[in-house]
Amino acid sequence: MQIEKIQFDDIRYNPEIGAFETLVRVHDGGQGYSYPVRVAAPLHAEYGLIARGLSEAARRAHRRGNPMLRLAHAAPTPQTDTTVQASNSLLDRLFGARAA
Template sequence: MQNSSIQLADVIYNPAEQTFEALVTVNRDGVTRTYPCAINAPITMTFEQAAQGLRKQAERRDAKGGGMYSEQVLRAAKQRAGRPRFDPRRWLESLVALPGNRAA
């Protein structure tokens, strides 16, 4: 079973091309892909109709798996094996404890 959701962002009407354009994000099974979509339509088309056309275009592109898109795969962050966390109080105490230093 596939879990998916579709989100539209930055929907605009381009009067020079007479198209509705948007970035459409498809989340499917932990993979997020964003497609640039555009549909030819008159400016009198309702926003709901334009959004439905943009969603369908993104679904078709996602089903084919081709074309231009950006992809984000969610991954859990791995714990780093670096040096311990910096503790300023311990650092200052170690400076005061050095021989030949006098704390004011």
């Protein structure tokens, strides 16, 4: 497994358990996966410490591959070229190449 990129959603502090939580997206082999992660830290902890803890928690979850916590995102579908259809007016499509 080669993790290409890790992205965080909005990071929230949960005072009930004293931890920062977020949903982390891991991009691996052209596929995207999401994991809910948390790191216990005080509210005034440095952002670098929090980000490192959340990244490590996401890496561990991804390596374990727990299917109950893994949300796999569908691969993006290729877009079709609609510029040719959009350039033809309705009258051109109805009457073809006839001169008006």
